[in-house]
Amino acid sequence: xxxxxxxxxxxxxxxxxxxxxxxxxxxxxxxxxxxxxxxxxxxxxxxxxxxxxxxxxxxxxxxxxxxxxxxxxxxxxxxxxxxxxxxxxxxxxxxxxxxxxxxxxxxxxxxxxxxxxxxxxxxxxxxxxxxxxxxxxxxxxxxxxxxxxxxxxxxxxxxxxxxxxxxxxxxxxxxxxxxxxxxxxxxxxxxxxxxxxxxxxxxxxxxxxxxxxxxxxxxxxxxxxxxxxxxxxxxxxxxxxxxxxxxxxxxxxxxxxxxxxxxxxxxxxxxxxx
Amino acid sequence: xxxxxxxxxxxxxxxxxxxxxxxxxxxxxxxxxxxxxxxxxxxxxxxxxxxxxxxxxxxxxxxxxxxxxxxxxxxxxxxxxxxxxxxxxxxxxxxxxxxxxxxxxxxxxxxxxxxxxxxxxxxxxxxxxxxxxxxxxxxxxxxxxxxxxxxxxxxxxxxxxxxxxxxxxxxxxxxxxxxxxxxxxxxxxxxxxxxxxxxxxxxxxxxxxxxxxxxxxxxxxxxxxxxxxxxxxxxxxxxxxxxxxxxxxxxxxxxxxxxxxxxxxxxxxxxxxxxxxxxxxxxxxxxxxxxxxxxxxxxxxxxxxxxxxxxxxxxx
Numbered sequence: 296x297x298x299x300x301x302x303x304x305x306x307x308x309x310x311x312x313x314x315x316x317x318x319x320x321x322x323x324x325x326x327x328x329x330x331x332x333x334x335x336x337x338x339x340x341x342x343x344x345x346x347x348x349x350x351x352x353x354x355x356x357x358x359x360x361x362x363x364x365x366x367x368x369x370x371x372x373x374x375x376x377x378x379x380x381x382x383x384x385x386x387x388x389x390x391x392x393x394x395x396x397x398x399x400x401x402x403x404x405x406x407x408x409x410x411x412x413x414x415x416x417x418x419x420x421x422x423x424x425x426x427x428x429x430x431x432x433x434x435x436x437x438x439x440x441x442x443x444x445x446x447x448x449x450x451x452x453x454x455x456x457x458x459x460x461x462x463x464x465x466x467x468x469x470x471x472x473x474x475x476x477x478x479x480x481x482x483x484x485x486x487x488x489x490x491x492x493x494x495x496x497x498x499x500x501x502x503x504x505x506x507x508x509x510x511x512x513x514x515x516x517x518x519x520x521x522x523x524x525x526x527x528x529x530x531x532x533x534x535x536x537x538x539x540x541x542x543x544x545x546x547x548x549x550x551x552x553x554x555x556x557x558x559x560x561x562x563x564x565x566x567x568x569x
Numbered sequence: 570x571x572x573x574x575x576x577x578x579x580x581x582x583x584x585x586x587x588x589x590x591x592x593x594x595x596x597x598x599x600x601x602x603x604x605x606x607x608x609x610x611x612x613x614x615x616x617x618x619x620x621x622x623x624x625x626x627x628x629x630x631x632x633x634x635x636x637x638x639x640x641x642x643x644x645x646x647x648x649x650x651x652x653x654x655x656x657x658x659x660x661x662x663x664x665x666x667x668x669x670x671x672x673x674x675x676x677x678x679x680x681x682x683x684x685x686x687x688x689x690x691x692x693x694x695x696x697x698x699x700x701x702x703x704x705x706x707x708x709x710x711x712x713x714x715x716x717x718x719x720x721x722x723x724x725x726x727x728x729x730x731x732x733x734x735x736x737x738x739x740x741x742x743x744x745x746x747x748x749x750x751x752x753x754x755x756x757x758x759x760x761x762x763x764x765x766x767x768x769x770x771x772x773x774x775x776x777x778x779x780x781x782x783x784x785x786x787x788x789x790x791x792x793x794x795x796x797x798x799x800x801x802x803x804x805x806x807x808x809x810x811x812x813x814x815x816x817x818x819x820x821x822x823x824x825x826x827x828x829x830x831x832x833x834x835x836x837x838x839x840x841x842x843x844x845x846x847x848x849x850x851x852x853x854x855x856x857x858x859x860x861x862x863x864x865x866x867x868x869x870x871x872x873x874x875x876x877x878x879x880x881x882x883x884x885x
Binding site for chain 1: 688
C-alpha cells in the first residue's frame with residue numbers, strides 16, 4: 296500500500312473529473328423519466344406522468360409490463376439458485392474428494408473460465424432447437440447457468456479450500472454421509488461464498504440481454520432486457536418513456552448499489568470475471 | 570468356515586464401498602455441473618465446427634448437406650472481409666488500450682488518496698458493469714442526442730447524434746467504461762498487497778511520488794497488466810453485445826461491424842431474409858478455435874492458479 300502523497304487532494308479532483316461521466320449518466324437516468332422534455336440534465340416544461348403509462352397499459356402492441364417483469368424475476372431467481380447449488384456441489388467435490396480425473400477437471404474448469412462462451416451462441420441456438428427448449432424460459436435458464444458454471448465452480452472450490460477440514464472430518468468419523476456433511480456442515484460454513492456468488496449471479500442474470508434476445512421469440516416470454524430493447528430499436532425513440540422503463544428495470548441494481556456498494560466492491564474484487 | 574465366508578463377504582462389501590466412495594459419491598456431486606458443461610460447452614464446440622461444414626440455412630434447416638470447406642472459401646472471397654477484419658482489429662486494439670490505461674490510472678490514483686475516497690470512486694466505476702446493458706446503452710443514447718436534448722450535443726453544438734457522427738469513439742468509450750473496472754480491481758489488489766517497506770524505502774531515498782510509481786509500482790504490476798491485457802483481448806475478440814445495441818454494425822454499411830457481430834447476424838438475424846446458418850457457424854468456428862487454443866495457452870503461461878489465485882472474498 297503506497298503512502299499518501301502530499302498533494303493527494305489534487306488527485307481526488309482528477310478522480311472526480313474522470314468519474315463525472317458515470318455520475319452524469321446515473322443522474323440522467325434518475326431524472327429524465329419525470330419530465331416532458333429534458334435538455335441535457337435540465338428539465339424544460341412540466342412534469343409528466345404520461346411517460347409512465349407503460350405501468351398500467353400495454354404500449355404499442357407490447358405485452359403489459361407485468362409479463363416481462365415476472366419473467367425476469369423468475370429468470371434471475373432460478374439462475375442464481377441453480378448456479379449456487381450446482382457450482383457448490385461441484386466445487387465441494389473438487390476441493391474435498393480424491394477421484395480419478397480430478398486434475399483434468401480442474402484444468403478444464405480453468406480453461407473454460409477464460410474461454411469466451413459467446414462464440415458458442417450459434418451452436419447453442421441449434422442445440423436448443425434440437426432439444427425442444429428453444430423459445431422457452433427453461434432453455435435460456437439452463438444455458439445461462441451452464442455458461443457461468445466454470446466461474447462459479449472455481450469460486451466455490453476456493454471457498455471450500457479455505458474452510459478448515461476438521462469439523463467435516465469429525466462428522467465423517469461419527470458416521471455422517473458425505474452428502475450430510477456437505478449440506479449440514481460445509482454449506483452453512485461457506486455462507487459468505489454462497490451469498491457472494493448468489494449476488495453476482497442475480498445481477499448478471501437480471502441484466503442478461505444477448506441470450507434471451509437470441510433464444511426467445513414469443514413476447515409472452517420476453518424478459519425486461521427484451522422489453523426495453525423493443526423501445527430502443529424503434530425509429531423515433533420516446534426518450535422520456537424509455538428512461539422511465541429503464542429506471543424501473545435498473546431500480547433493483549441501483550438500490551443494491553446504494554445499500555451495499557462496499558460489499559459489491561469486495562465481491563467483484565474476489566476474482567469475478569468482467 | 571462360516572467365519573471365513575463372512576470375512577470374505579465383508580471384504581467384498583468393503584471393497585465395493587471403497588469403490589463407491591471413490592467413484593459414485595464424487596460422480597453424484599459432479600453430475601449436474603458435468604451435464605450442463607457437456608451440453609452447453611463441449612457439444613457446442615464440436616457442433617460449431619460440424620455446422621460450419623454444412624449448407625444449413627432457413628431453407629435447408631431440416632436437411633442440411635455437407636459442403637466441406639465451401640463456407641470458408643466463400644468467406645475468403647467476401648469483398649467485405651478486409652473491412653470487417655480492420656474493424657475488429659480497431660475495436661479490440663482501441664478498447665484494450667482504454668481498458669488497461671484507464672484501469673491502471675484509476676488503480677494508481679485511487680490507492681494514492683484517503684481510502685474512503687478511493688473506495689467511493691472504485692464503487693462508482695462498478696456501476697457500468699452491474700447496470701443492465703440495455704439500460705447502460707439507453708443512457709449513452711440519451712446523453713449523446715442532438716443539440717437541444719443531449720448533453721454531448723449541447724457541449725459540441727452538434728445537430729446530429731454523436732453515435733451516428735462518431736460511432737467508433739462511442740463504441741470504444743462505452744465498452745471501455747464497462748471494461749476498465751476489471752483492470753482497476755486487479756491492479757488495486759496488486760498495489761495494496763505491495764509491502765509498505767518498499768514505499769518507506771523509496772521515500773527515505775528521496776523519490777518523488779512519480780518516481781515511486783515509475784520505478785517501484787509499475788515494474789511490480791508487469792504481470793497483472795499482462796494478464797488483464799491477455800484476458801481482455803480474448804473476450805473483446807468475441808464480444809459484440811454493446812456494438813449490437815449501440816450501432817448495430819452501422820451507421821451505413823458495415824461501418825462498425827466486427828467479426829463476431831457479423832457471424833451473429835449471418836447466422837441468427839433475419840436481416841438478409843434467408844439466414845445463412847452454416848456461413849455464420851464458419852465465422853464463429855474461427856473464433857472458437859482461437860478461443861480454445863488461446864485459453865489453453867493462457868493456462869500454461871499464467872498458471873492461472875497464481876493469478877486468479879484463491880478467491881479472496883472478504884465479507885465485512
